[in-house]
Amino acid sequence: MKNPAISILVPVYNVEPYLSRCIDSVLSQDFQDWEMILVDDGSPDNCPRICDEYAKKDFRIKVLHKNNEGLPAARKSGFELSKGEYIIHLDSDDYLLPNALSALYNKAKLGGYDIVKGCNRRFLNDEIYDIEKPNLCETEIHGSENYLKALIRHDIKPYIWGGIYKRELFYDCEYCFTSDVSICEDWITNQAIWHKVNKYIVISKVVCAYFINPNSMMQSKVLSHQYIDHVGDIMRQIANNASTEIFHLIDLDRTASHIRAFFIPELAWDSKTYDKIFKDKKKKSYIDELVPHINNRFLIFLSFKYCFKVYSRTYAYLFKFFKLKGRKRIVL
Known part of the structure; x- marks a missing residue:
């Protein structure tokens, strides 16, 4: 047959x-x-x-x-x-x-x-x-x-x-x-x-x-900074022998995911993660490159740590109250 x-x-x-x-x-x-x-x-x-x-x-x-x-x-x-x-x-x-x-x-x-x-x-x-x-x-x-x-x-x-x-x-x-x-x-x-x-x-x-x-509909699970890094490590292993442009795109994608994570109400503010991620990434040229990877609202105040902290935490609180109605999701 x-x-x-x-x-x-x-x-x-x-x-x-x-x-x-x-x-x-x-x-x-x-x-x-x-x-x-x-x-x-x-x-x-x-x-x-x-x-x-x-x-x-x-x-x-x-x-x-x-x-x-x-x-x-x-x-x-x-x-x-x-x-x-x-x-x-x-x-x-x-x-x-x-x-x-x-x-x-x-x-x-x-x-x-x-x-x-x-x-x-x-x-x-x-x-x-x-x-x-x-x-x-x-x-x-x-x-x-x-x-x-x-x-x-x-x-x-x-x-x-x-x-x-x-x-x-x-x-x-x-x-x-x-x-x-x-x-x-x-x-x-x-x-x-x-x-x-x-x-x-x-x-x-x-x-x-x-x-x-x-x-x-609003996700039952959310990704921690550690999980985002883990996925990034796998992506880089998979992209072995690819061009430097591929690795730059991976970096942009993972950075965008980290930025979104700061707005997740189930995750506490992580100052060390912010410093680690954005140590060399606060230049306007790099932030402009992020635009295709993430909604602009997440980039407001990004270059100013404490303004960004207040903005992201306020956003997270309002999202939890109005969208999630207090419901907690699982953190991976």
Whole structure:
């Protein structure tokens, strides 16, 4: 039996209300040369039974039951079991829109693309929230460094889902499906394959419906300065042998993340971190470079430590009172 054109990897954990919708969206596609691997990550609900029932109905659906190890490990297990020429990642509370597989596959095959992404329709409470399009929609990216630059600049979306990938991109990839980070893992995975990506595009077709959990609309977790540094260390390791421009972009991105962290109410003011981060970065030319990476409101008073402290702490207090209504989030 020949290998399928596409392997669709679906990690499954505690998504009983949404799982059938996800699987049915694949079954109803016009493109049928696929396999779907449902990775039951020790789900405590009825998801294991639902997976098995679908597998009995269609030989293209395979089920892997495993102990709970988290999303990256589930994706890795699914990839190791897969046989397809191309890989599509699909979260089990999301679903594909009609003709998504044919649109992505045909574009990748005919155009010789390593990655083809589509646009996404975001849903909240079964109502359309918005259509998400990246800055470089319908613009080809040529060259691995240009792809990595676009990722770090956030000109292309960080998600691993919503697109099709050549299988070989994930071979021998140290930080693919990494468990070293619990937030930014998709972004890190997309960066980890950069040196193999020579041709990338986002098509304007909306291919995936992304479910927004209303309980996480304002984030349930926030990033500490230590976590931001940890992600930066991984980014620099991944970018080994890249140009100095790449490392400068990483520095700008991580600096912008640190600046935003000063406005997080769950984090105390950290004078040492401010001094460490901005010791040599208070020149107007550097601050001007930060503008594409962060909203201007976070840069007010940045060069004046104590003014910036008062401003950022006041902002954090008001955000906690009016937006979070006193609710505390988890600090990573």
